[in-house]
Amino acid sequence: MARLSVNVDHVATLRQARGVDYPDPVQAAVLADLAGVNGITVHLRQDKRHIQERDVYLIRHIIKSHLTLEMAATEEMFEIAKGIVPDMVTLVPENAGEITTEGGLNLDENPDYLEEFINRLQKEVGCVACLFIDPDEETVKNAARLKADFIELHTGKYAEAHDIEEELKEFRRLERMAHLGFKLKLGVNAGHGLNYRNVINIANIKPIEEFSIGHSIIARSVFVGIERAVKEMMEIVRSHE
Ligand code: PXP
Numbered sequence: 001m002a003r004l005s006v007n008v009d010h011v012a013t014l015r016q017a018r019g020v021d022y023p024d025p026v027q028a029a030v031l032a033d034l035a036g037v038n039g040i041t042v043h044l045r046q047d048k049r050h051i052q053e054r055d056v057y058l059i060r061h062i063i064k065s066h067l068t069l070e071m072a073a074t075e076e077m078f079e080i081a082k083g084i085v086p087d088m089v090t091l092v093p094e095n096a097g098e099i100t101t102e103g104g105l106n107l108d109e110n111p112d113y114l115e116e117f118i119n120r121l122q123k124e125v126g127c128v129a130c131l132f133i134d135p136d137e138e139t140v141k142n143a144a145r146l147k148a149d150f151i152e153l154h155t156g157k158y159a160e161a162h163d164i165e166e167e168l169k170e171f172r173r174l175e176r177m178a179h180l181g182f183k184l185k186l187g188v189n190a191g192h193g194l195n196y197r198n199v200i201n202i203a204n205i206k207p208i209e210e211f212s213i214g215h216s217i218i219a220r221s222v223f224v225g226i227e228r229a230v231k232e233m234m235e236i237v238r239s240h241e
Contacts, residue, residue, distance in 0.1 A: 002203060004237045005039030005068055006032045006230055007191075007214025008059075012050035025051060026058045028218070028226055035230040039066035039087070041212050043101075044080065046072055046094060053080060060084050068212065070101075070132070073117045081125050088128040089121050090152055090189075090212075100215075101192065104134035104154045107142040115146045122149070130189060135170075135177040143186060150187035152212060153177055155202065159193025167198075175205050182207035196220070196232065203240050211237050 011025040029040045040063050042051045060067055069086035071077040072094040081089055091114075093105050107114065114131075121129040130150035133139045135157075143151045158170035174190065181188040190202060191212030199211065213233060220229040 001238050002208055002240070003038035003066075003210040004230075004234050005041045005066065005189075005210055005212045006037050006217055006233075007041040007043070007070075007212055008032070008218070009041075009043050009050045010215055010218040012052070012055060016050055025055050026062065028221075029059045029063050031226045032230045033063040033065050035227045036234065037065055037230055038210065039068055041068040041070060041090075041214070043070035043092065044077070046074065046076070047096070056080075056084050056086075060086065068130075073105075073114060078117070078120065078125075081121065081127070085125060086127055088130055088150065089125065090130040090132050090150075091117070092132045101132070103156075104136075104139065105131055107131065107133065107139055107146065111142070111146060118146055118148055128187075130187070135173050137177065137180065140177050140180050140184065140186070143181070144184040148186065150189055150209075151181050152189040152191055153181070153208075154192050155190050155194055156192045158202070159195070159198050171201055174202065178205045178207040196236065199233070199236055203237050206240075 008025040008028045011023050011028040014023055042056050044051050044056055067086045068088045070090045070092050073091045092101050118129040128149045130152055131143045131148045132152045135153045153174055161167035161170055178188045187209055188207045189210040190208050194213045195216035217229050217233055
């Protein structure tokens, strides 16, 4: 049965849009936690445009479920992670001006730096190290070479497919890469762009342990409340053995 980690960044986006102190992503995390999710995810961007350090510290101390911190592989973020001690850090690329994370990490760019960074996360922070990557064979193999514990497969291309054929092609790619990751002894997560419709098929991919979903859940919460929105998503994600 797969797990669901709810990303509450978009609650912070709404707060920051007005520069006020509501809605509070900490409150959203507590409500999602009480609704029974397996985890909460926050992306603390270097530009701090939505989630703030204060949010992550409070969420860390209040919630009972698993905390995943998404961040760039920089020294500044490493120090913050050391102070927070999340259960998992997912390393993501960050480009200035992007609306959301645009692609997976480029593992070819600076492999020695990344390997060392992963090692320090595991040893000095004491957390699980995950790499957000595109579902590509060489990249999955590289993640194993860098000794990551987990990969998070980027589901953006699948989610944005223009027609059924493209969706099926991207689905099959995700399925193959999830199995490859499993074979290489990597834990496999998936996320980005998943919603109440397109997650149904993906939830069938056995090796995927956890789904990281934010925008669609927070958007639905506006109409039905966060508890119901979270429970509906959990039902889909957990409906497969
Ligand atoms: N996983 C990663 C690594 C992300 O950067 C994001 C977006 O912040 C998500 C999952 C969640 O994507 P969405 O908000 O589209 O569900």
